[in-house]
Amino acid sequence: MIAILTFLCVHWFLSLFFHTFFLHRYASHQMYTTSKGWERFFYLCTWFFQGSSYLIPRAYGTMHRMHHEYSDTEHDPHSPHFFKDVWTMMVRTREIYNDFATRKIVVDEKFTKDPLPEWDALDRFGDHNITRLVFALGYIGFYVAFAPHWAYFLLLPIHFLIGPVQGAVVNWCGHKYGYSNFDNGDKSKNTSPWGILLMGELFQNNHHKFKDSPNFAKKWYEFDPSFAVMKMMHAVGIIKLKPVPVRAH
Structure with missing residues (x-):
């Protein structure tokens, strides 16, 4: 049991960290700069820890920028207010993501004018069905080797779809439940204390107010663990953070 729960927690939090750190805060918003070598290392880690549900950074970044542009309108690719349930939202989001991943549609230049990280060889390999x-x-x-009871196998879908599951939790809960610090003209919320457990991703109201700030926490009682890690990386020279907007009091 300990082995299974440890594996689940490690997979969840490492996948989630590189989701927020690389896909979200770097690919989508360029909240920090780094060397090409470190970019490739973070790119590789994102693929490895997302595994079977790997999301191509270029496609994710394009879709996420679209989300901010059209937040909670009918053009938002994953606003929960236009879908009857989270599963329907996930399916539609995947369709839009696939269009960007395969370059099936021509993307408005405003979503790609800021550079997006690309590593075509890894994307082709990571996105291949055999790799997944x-x-x-x-x-x-791993579950066959360590699960003490068949019921633990019910956790496997989380591993299979860990990236989309994390994204669905953030986009569904972060635009439906919680409190607002700011009037952003949308329905984004801060879902606390889950904002901490989701590595800061559920401080959506704060993030939509200061979309380029690497720190998603804005009140004294809020804490963004991903930003804490990023500050350490900044201190040792791995990344260079952009200036953080003045905190709200």
């Missing part, structure tokens, strides 16, 4: 299947079989094999 190998990861899925690895997760199953």
Whole structure:
């Protein structure tokens, strides 16, 4: 049991960290700069820890910029206020993401004028069905080896779809439940204390007010653990953070 729960927690939080740190705060918003070598390392970690549900940074960044441009309107790719349930939202979001990933549609220049990280070779490999299947079989094999009861196998879908599951939780809860510090003209919320457990991602109201700020926490009682890690990386020279807007009191 300990092995399974440890594996679940490690997979969840490492996948989530690189989701928010690399896909969200770097690819989408360029909240920090880094060397090409470190960018490739973070890119590789994002692929490895997302595994079977790997999201291409270029496609994710494009879609997320679209989300901010059209937040909680009918053009928002994943506003919960235009879908009957979270599953329908996930399916529609995946369709839009696939269009960006395959370059099926021409993207408005305003969503790509700021550079997006690209590593075509890794994206082709990571996005391949065989690669995804190998990861899925690895997760199953770990459970076969360590699960003390068949019921633990019900956790496997979380591993298979960990990236989309995390995104769905953030986008559904972060635009429906919680409190607002700011009037952003949308329905974004801060869902606390889950904002902490989701590595800062559920401080959506704060983030939509200061979309380029690397610190999603804005009140004294809020804490963004991902930003704390980023400050340490900044201190040792791995990344260079952009200036943080003045905190709200």
